[in-house]
Ligand SMILES: Nc1ncnc2c1ncn2[C@@H]1O[C@H](COP(=O)(O)OP(=O)(O)O)[C@@H](O)[C@H]1O
């Protein structure tokens with residue numbers, strides 16, 4: 001019986017147990033449902049949990065561990081000559097064994113007889129059944145395969161028996177405790193609490209694990225490159241060395257990448273902040289309800305476009321457009337038709353990233369602006385101020401802390417953005433101020449260092465982790481600070 | 495013999511007020527919120543240098559009528575006003591009228607104190623700055639001080655003019671809002687339940703202030719407290735379900751009203 005079918009069966013038993021428990025609880029109430037400590041449904045849930053949960057846990061563990069143990073047994077049954085040949089041949093042989101084991105149940109009776117007699121061409125026969133073998137089989141492989149099949153058969157039967165027994169036992173045991181005063185409600189509550197705790201621990205542990213592994217890899221990087229030359233180095237030249245050679249290690253200066261990252265983020269904010277903020281003001285203060293109900297979702301769709309789409313929009317449209325128009329301009333002014341804006345440049349990446357950020361700025365600021373109490377607007381309008389005076393002198397100053405928080409959140413997105421800059425910013429790690437020239441960012445270099453055939457032990461790849469953790473620290477600080485500001489702002493009007 | 499008692503002076507003053515000319519005239523004023531009609535052909539005149547109280551059960555349209563007087567209803571979506579309202583001789587719903595200018599002439603104080611999150615000084619200077627009433631900062635200082643004086647707040651805050659207005663107590667905040675309204679020298683001041691968020695002591699101070707302001711301003715006040723209406727006003731208008739039931743001298747209104755519904759409301763039979 002397969003594991004999933006077994007699970008279904010357990011669920012079924014659980015459902016039956018639920019109904020039984022309910023019925024029992026109702027019977028125990030003797031017609032006065034108020035006399036029960038918990039509603040009948042809770043009794044049902046309690047019993048269902050006892051029926052399903054332990055059995056399912058055992059099922060999961062067995063399905064994970066069982067096959068591995070069987071595999072080990074089969075491996076040990078290989079002849080010693082094979083076992084002595086080392087890891088790779090054993091693995092090959094085991095591959096054959098597994099394939100044969102899959103094929104054996106498909107054989108007809110006559111074929112099986114031929115197999116016993118040793119006259120069957122196993123490879124050819126199995127091939128007709130759709131099981132491809134990598135090479136000709138040896139007799140010992142047939143034996144091991146048979147052993148494998150026998151073991152898994154036993155294991156499945158045992159698992160089925162144990163799981164079903166556990167499920168029924170859980171049901172019977174928990175059914176016994178049902179009575180009028182039994183606090184099923186509180187027990188169920190505890191199980192729910194445990195489930196919630198498990199879920200949040202998974203999330204937290206994953207974060208901790210990711211940060212931990214990044215840190216340890218970054219530390220390995222810092223064993224071969226000193227932190228000072230990484231954090232304060234002004235030259236980025238990782239010089240991919242041939243695998244195994246240790247001679248040239250290259251230079252890993254963070255500063256050019258950081259400069260590019262911040263410069264591009266700055267240009268992006270330069271576009272996104274005014275547009276997004278004005279859009280937010282229009283949406284929250286001027287737009288009539290019908291306009292708002294159409295325009296706001298439209299703006300939010302912009303936030304749902306995958307950034308890779310923005311990336312090739314930059315690559316095939318904005319970049320060439322800027323290049324051509326700069327050539328035209330140059331030609332008109334000086335007669336020399338060479339472009340002064342590169343297709344890949346800080347400006348291209350900045351503009352496109354800015355467009356991507358507009359919906360973030362506008363919807364975050366919109367929320368903040370609408371939180372400014374109506375009474376303040378009324379106060380100002382009642383004194384004879386116009387709409388725009390009210391916005392400029394009362395609403396925006398009141399909303400400013402929140403807006404700053406929103407902008408910081410947006411900036412942290414800009415710093416961490418990858419796909420747009422990979423396609424639009426260029427790969428040259430340079431420190432310069434001309435926005436028309438390409439620059440590169442931390443994220444671009446992480447992508448560069450990790451794509452291609454590389455050893456995962458050389459500083460050339462390990463540097464990606466150091467870059468990653470640097471980026472992570474920057475965005476984390478921005479986020480924490482931004483959330484702090486936004487929260488303080490919220491409290492002000494509660 | 496010529497020496498009248500103080501009460502008698504008050505009384506005489508009140509009578510003079512009662513006979514004062516009309517500052518604002520409302521004729522057949524109706525208000526709709528979308529499909530819903532909130533006011534039905536209200537004819538109510540506001541006398542100059544008089545405190546007019548609007549009373550009536552909750553939801554009867556007092557605030558709505560008050561807001562028609564400086565067109566604050568314009569800021570509410572779906573709100574439509576018909577009829578005619580004049581301030582002196584100007585039709586305030588005439589398309590030629592500048593709403594901004596109108597609101598400078600007819601100021602407003604709200605139910606909940608709503609000082610801007612700025613300093614006390616900036617709160618009071620806000621209106622004069624917008625309307626260009628002062629040529630220099632020194633002028634502004636004078637206006638701020640005078641307004642705070644008139645609002646009876648100056649002595650309490652003169653040492654902390656440059657601290658946040660939101661840091662004051664509720665009653666002080668409300669008097670700050672009154673000072674803010676006075677600072678643009680309006681002719682009429684509208685107050686919508688200005689004391690409903692205040693404790694009794696703060697309420698007494700604001701009522702006393704209203705009493706003093708009547709000399710220079712025309713005041714319309716919405717209140718849900720009949721005692722307050724009796725204490726501060728000379729004329730009282732009673733609303734019910736969007737209709738103006740009765741408008742009369744406050745004394746007469748509370749002793750011998752013409753309309754049965756007014757009597758019932760004052761006796762506490764509904765509302
Ligand atoms: N902004 C609004 N939108 C829709 N209906 C409103 C609005 N303001 C008030 N109303 C309605 O108009 C009627 C009068 O309200 P209001 O003038 O606030 O009464 P009062 O101030 O006397 O308690 C009420 O029925 C109320 O529901």
Ligand SMILES: [Mg+2]
Nearest residue numbers: 556557558686
């Ligand atoms: Mg009201």
